[in-house]
Amino acid sequence: MSGLPDASFAPPTGRRWARRIGFAAVVIGVASYAGSGFYFVQPDERAVVRRFGRLTGAEKGPGLHYELPWPMGRVDRPKTTQVRRVVVGMSPEDRLLIQQGDVEAMMSSPQSDVLSGDINILKVTLIAQYRIGDPTRYVLRTIDPDGLVRQAVQATLIEALSRMPVDALLTTDRIAVRDAIEARSRALLEQYETGVTLVSAAIQSIEPPRAVIDAFKAVTNEEYERSRKIHDAERDADRRIRDAQARAYERVQEASAYRSQRLARARGEADAFLKQHAEYVKAPDVTRARLFLAKMEELLPRVRMIVLDEQGGESPIELKLIEPRGGGGR
Template structure:
């Protein structure tokens, strides 16, 4: 072949087949010279080799310093930093500038522990500010076997960063599942009329308590702060009938309120009149007793006087009686000795209506 012809120089490796290979020491020496030129230059020979070694050591020291500097990190005011050494939790750091052994020895997970996070269940807020319903989350069954559509929000924050990171996976999904389970349990033992009208606040409190109990059982490190019912209504297909029922319920409540108002007006008056009647009866009782007591006392005094002077007492009683009786009549008694000299007079003007003509 032409490549094997020693007289020709077209060998693709640029040398002849029997040319001697370069010495290994020579190769190392050339590399040292190149490193010397890269890290500041220098003369060839032993001096150049020393400078090359120093430059390599300096470069390694600089890289080591940069590696250590990469362990600096800042924790925000609303965060806590969980420090992991080969994946194991070793410390929790507060806000400020901190340092850890750089990767891959230690890593840091930052968690917003004071930030209140909001979770929507049964609906989602879209970009234009409207709410989009999620039927698979919102529809649930009440105690009286009616279907109700409920949308609500859960607000929570992290109370233990380490538990939040290591005791539960997919934290948002866990909170959502716990909230759905709690609301379905509470609604399942509540009547639909109560859910739609008077017991919304009680439902919120019960759901919040139950969610917190579930999350505490997981040791999730999550604190539920608020549960707020956004919308509670029947499904769209039966909402008209429920509105009719609600209207009838309002009419019933209005009638009850009007009856209660009438009762509040009449009952106090009746109680006042009853009290007045009782007081009048007590006053009459006291009056009759006092009068009877006085008459009895007077009779006893007359009896005592009668025993002392019967004739005088009898005549005085007769005169008193006649005076009392005759004082109420229109009769005039005239002594017989003067009766013949008195002209009889009949006052017809004062007897109008009293005289009967036959």
């Protein structure tokens, strides 16, 4: 019996091979399913993780993470730094077609028609930009972010334009309207708590219907010319006022300097007189003589000497001993 093969070393049958292959497939499937829970978050993303429908905690930052595979776990990775853009009102393409007189384009964009405060129809194009500010709220509460932003901005646009006359909207108050729409839309989106943050809302165009656009342009040009003339007049008035103020300041400075000079001179003369008076009180005769001599020293250099011939027989001549200042007396 030693020549017979050992049964323990018999090759596997087809059934054993099937069991082994099935077991290997199950192991590979389980490993693949478990490995599908690994996920990578990019630098511009934030991961919102839910397990059995509930949030697991804080948002996950960039890097490699693990969560239970679907359907037990779910990972959403919205891009928080990406700025998205939506058009509110008339699209640029429709605007170009309307300018070319395309009636179908005029009829196909009724959402761009807005009434002003004085009941005039305006066609408006506004570009709104937004980003995801709160990833958790965005994932849980937002389905169509573009539609949400478009509706919020359009509602604010209609409200803002309905409060102002058409002339102001087309000329002077366009920037103020844009700022009001942007602030109100941002507050409205924050009130919705959808995690969407408005970045900007820029008005691309506000135009009247094509049938009356020439008349509106004429009014706009006149308003611009009026504003320009007012600006030029105000600038000229400011220049004249500055010149007058400069001249007035110069006169005041000159008067102040003259006043200071006169006061200093008067104080000097007063001090000199008081000193002379003090000396006069001490020695009246000496002071009087000194003052007389000082005055004579001042006057005598200007005295003219005149010699008369008493035997000439002429009538006496009245003479001035002291020549007036600058005089040419004989």
